[in-house]
Amino acid sequence: MASVSYISTSKLVSLLSSADPQKKLNMRVLSVTRLSLETDTFQPVSLIDLAEEKIIVAEGAVEMPAAAPKASRKSGNYQLVVFGEKFDAYSLKELLGTGLRALEKHKPGTLEKLSKIKTTTKRIVAHDPAALFDSEGLSEKFSMQLMNGWWYGTNNSAQETDAWLKRACDCAGVKWGKDFSTNL
Structure with a gap:
């Protein structure tokens, strides 16, 4: 059939x-x-x-771009510039994921450093989605695989997205506004 x-x-x-x-x-x-x-x-x-x-x-793939388990509504037009290369994103979630992958590609180990940073209730990246949030069940709704071995939190405001990307730049030793910028 x-x-x-x-x-x-x-x-x-x-x-x-x-x-x-x-x-x-x-x-x-x-x-x-x-x-x-x-x-x-x-x-x-x-x-x-x-x-x-x-x-x-895919079997043998080194890195996986962000997965989308649910359809997302287009929420804006966002831009990211990393070392002169421009990326367009249609959501804050996509902007954050693209920025984090770009920084990890530029400086391996950035995600590991960033995973050690935690606000009062969450961290932005972790090897295990359950480690992203203090409250149980949130990781099921608000986490997405960033790349092999890494997950990230997807429920972030524009201000939170901007703050997490700035922290990631600090972890990577990248100059915010010069080597890395967004239109947020």
Whole structure:
């Protein structure tokens, strides 16, 4: 019996944007329920499962772009500039995830340092999503995989997003406003 998968266009766009925030990957149809996002050399980075509406790390992939377990509403037009490279984001969640991945790529170990910083009730990155929040159950609703081995909190205001990115720049030894900036 044939399998048919339906997905709303907004959900598909959200998954593609989250899986490829830098808009540099190519997409290949693997089956009626799976898409593969790949580099120019056909190296799979992640898979999109249309039936489950989720992003899966491709076997052998070094890094996974942000996953989008639920469709997100477009909430704004945000920009991030990292060492002269401009990134566009449609949400604060995407802006934060893109910024954190860019800093970790520039200076490995940044996320480890950032994971040690905790406000009164939460931290922004952790190896285990349960370690992000003091209150139980919040990690199930407000966490997302940032990359292999890392999760981040997604329920942040513009002010919190800005503050976390500034802290991340401090951890990376990057000059805020010069090497790294946002339009927040």
